[in-house]
Amino acid sequence: MTTTTEQRSGEQRSGPRRSRRGEPRRTTPRTLTLPETLTVKELAELLDQSPIDVIKQLMRHGIMVAVNQVIDHQVATVAAAAYGVRTRLAEPVEDTSAIQAGSDEESDPSLQPRPPVITILGHVDHGKTSLLDYIRNTAVVEKEAGGITQHIGAYQVLENGRPITFLDTPGHAAFTAIRSRGARVTDIAVLVVAADDGIMPQTDEAISHARAAEVPIVVAINKMDLPTAQPDVVKRQLSERNLLVEEWGGDVIAVPVSAQTGDGVGDLLENLSVLAEILELKANPDRPAAGVVVEATLDRRRGPTATVLVQTGTLRVGHYIVAGAAWGRVRAITDERGEAMESITPGSPGVIIGLNATPEAGDILNVVGSERAARQTATRRAHRPTSVGNLDTVLTLDNVVKQIDAGDVKELVLVLKADVQGSVEAAVQSIEKLSEGEVKARVIHAGSGAVSDSDVQLASASGGIVLAFNVGFEVGAERTAERLGVEVRQYQIIYRLLEDVEQALQGMLEPEYREVVVGRAEIREVFPGRRGVRIAGCRVLDGRIMRQGSVRVLREADIMVETEINSLRHFREEVNQATAGTECGIVLADYNEFEEGDVILVYRMERAN
Numbered sequence: 001m002t003t004t005t006e007q008r009s010g011e012q013r014s015g016p017r018r019s020r021r022g023e024p025r026r027t028t029p030r031t032l033t034l035p036e037t038l039t040v041k042e043l044a045e046l047l048d049q050s051p052i053d054v055i056k057q058l059m060r061h062g063i064m065v066a067v068n069q070v071i072d073h074q075v076a077t078v079a080a081a082a083y084g085v086r087t088r089l090a091e092p093v094e095d096t097s098a099i100q101a102g103s104d105e106e107s108d109p110s111l112q113p114r115p116p117v118i119t120i121l122g123h124v125d126h127g128k129t130s131l132l133d134y135i136r137n138t139a140v141v142e143k144e145a146g147g148i149t150q151h152i153g154a155y156q157v158l159e160n161g162r163p164i165t166f167l168d169t170p171g172h173a174a175f176t177a178i179r180s181r182g183a184r185v186t187d188i189a190v191l192v193v194a195a196d197d198g199i200m201p202q203t204d205e206a207i208s209h210a211r212a213a214e215v216p217i218v219v220a221i222n223k224m225d226l227p228t229a230q231p232d233v234v235k236r237q238l239s240e241r242n243l244l245v246e247e248w249g250g251d252v253i254a255v256p257v258s259a260q261t262g263d264g265v266g267d268l269l270e271n272l273s274v275l276a277e278i279l280e281l282k283a284n285p286d287r288p289a290a291g292v293v294v295e296a297t298l299d300r301r302r303g304p305t306a307t308v309l310v311q312t313g314t315l316r317v318g319h320y321i322v323a324g325a326a327w328g329r330v331r332a333i334t335d336e337r338g339e340a341m342e343s344i345t346p347g348s349p350g351v352i353i354g355l356n357a358t359p360e361a362g363d364i365l366n367v368v369g370s371e372r373a374a375r376q377t378a379t380r381r382a383h384r385p386t387s388v389g390n391l392d393t394v395l396t397l398d399n400v401v402k403q404i405d406a407g408d409v410k411e412l413v414l415v416l417k418a419d420v421q422g423s424v425e426a427a428v429q430s431i432e433k434l435s436e437g438e439v440k441a442r443v444i445h446a447g448s449g450a451v452s453d454s455d456v457q458l459a460s461a462s463g464g465i466v467l468a469f470n471v472g473f474e475v476g477a478e479r480t481a482e483r484l485g486v487e488v489r490q491y492q493i494i495y496r497l498l499e500d501v502e503q504a505l506q507g508m509l510e511p512e513y514r515e516v517v518v519g520r521a522e523i524r525e526v527f528p529g530r531r532g533v534r535i536a537g538c539r540v541l542d543g544r545i546m547r548q549g550s551v552r553v554l555r556e557a558d559i560m561v562e563t564e565i566n567s568l569r570h571f572r573e574e575v576n577q578a579t580a581g582t583e584c585g586i587v588l589a590d591y592n593e594f595e596e597g598d599v600i601l602v603y604r605m606e607r608a609n
Contacts, residue, residue, distance in 0.1 A: 519543025
């Protein structure tokens with residue numbers, strides 16, 4: 001009996017170990033392949049545990065999370081280890097977030113012609129919208145009975161049976177905002193210039209934005225129906241900006257048009273079609289689709305809707321997609337007339353429904369293989385640092401020197417703004433003279449007036465720096481620069497601006513000091529003081545007004561003076577500082593010319609890290 005018992009005991013020891021339920025226990029730990037990020041709920045499903053148990057395990061390690069909170073792979077490993085499960089990081093899902101139109105790497109037989117994508121740019125009142133409306137209401141309506149039932153940010157027209165895609169953006173700032181996200185969307189830029197008005201500051205900006213995008217420019221000289229039209233004046237102004245029209249021996253197509261009567265619009269479309277043939281625009285329609293979001297809205301009935309432009313591949317109903325940090329499955333596609341479509345081919349636009357959230361204009365769209373892959377890719381995009389605001393990718397004069405030494409940068413891209421046009425021309429000419437070595441400085445845009453959102457967007461998209469001479473910021477532009485990680489250097493003496501550029505090109509830039517705003521106060525009233533001194537009655541808008549520190553007086557973004565504070569009072573009491581929301585009286589050193597509405601800005605200079 002004893003022998004039998006020992007034999008049975010030996011058999012049990014030599015056989016597989018069993019759990020209390022009689023099931024064989026694992027002899028080696030289970031290994032899970034996890035993405036870089038996932039939610040606690042998703043992790044619990046993979047571990048075959050309840051989310052509450054997983055949360056408790058993380059709490060034991062001092063990690064407080066919620067069920068739907070996104071955690072990274074390291075935190076997920078801690079939770080999995082509590083259950084005896086090993087983890088490994090999954091290979092990243094393909095993310096072609098920097099895809100550009102016409103950049104297919106497939107062999108030539110897989111590429112097929114696609115429609116050109118056109119963006120119309122120009123001054124605000126030179127007829128861009130009127131021209132777009134005329135094109136839309138003729139070339140489309142002639143083909144489709146009933147016309148357009150809705151307006152979207154992109155649409156197609158037919159010219160001699162060939163489609164042309166137009167992007168209807170709010171202007172060149174939006175055009176560049178899309179490009180700053182890594183998507184080259186436009187093939188041709190149409191510059192609209194009013195024949196009776198000529199080139200305006202916003203026209204110059206549009207030219208700079210189109211050149212920075214490195215796309216061909218076609219000029220539409222609009223308002224030719226007006227008796228004051230002077231097309232030759234416009235052509236001369238264009239030649240002064242190195243845009244020489246064909247009839248003057250150049251290579252820039254210029255077409256006289258009237259958006260009101262339609263004269264010349266047919267010629268414009270024909271020229272765009274011919275130029276597209278010369279460019280030989282092609283894409284592969286058989287690969288997974290990739291494109292860009294032109295605009296997106298939240299529809300009360302249909303949920304998030306996005307107008308997308310497919311750049312390569314074909315997007316079909318039923319495809320799983322990722323658009324920025326949004327993901328979903330395409331439930332429906334409509335065209336610009338609201339009619340249902342089964343697919344969107346390269347170079348064509350459409351409105352899609354089925355995303356879980358509203359993406360942003362300029363977000364990259366990709367087709368992925370499954371719902372899980374879509375969710376993982378969107379989660380990773382939402383939680384990884386982007387190029388915007390990433391200090392590793394921000395281009396400053398300080399790190400330009402390092403990149404020049406490493407041989408990574410051969411060109412210093414600059415956006416220049418100054419107080420008057422004479423200063424602009426002098427600075428540009430001087431910078432051009434400095435660009436004689438291996439590393440060159442290129443001014444992609446120069447103009448007079450305060451630094452605007454458009455200037456910052458252009459610098460961001462081009463990897464450039466903004467140089468401001470004797471000017472401040474337009475409302476909101478400073479915050480935009482901070483958000484996009486664009487350096488804006490301000491100067492009051494032009495030789496210091498030129499010295500910085502020269503030293504950057506030579507790799508000898510001194511340590512960078514940045515201006516830190518301490519506080520701002522608005523002058524509400526001006527009081528007479530003793531001995532001809534005037535007192536500024538102010539209200540502190542933000543920060544602190546301090547007696548120590550440099551002071552700048554701003555009048556509608558123009559710098560009036562750089563000085564110091566002689567006296568700072570709260571009522572009759574002399575104080576060292578005044579905080580936000582309080583009132584104070586300020587006397588400035590050697591300056592009495594302030595007016596109501598001026599802003600007194602206190603700042604200090606500190607060395608950047």
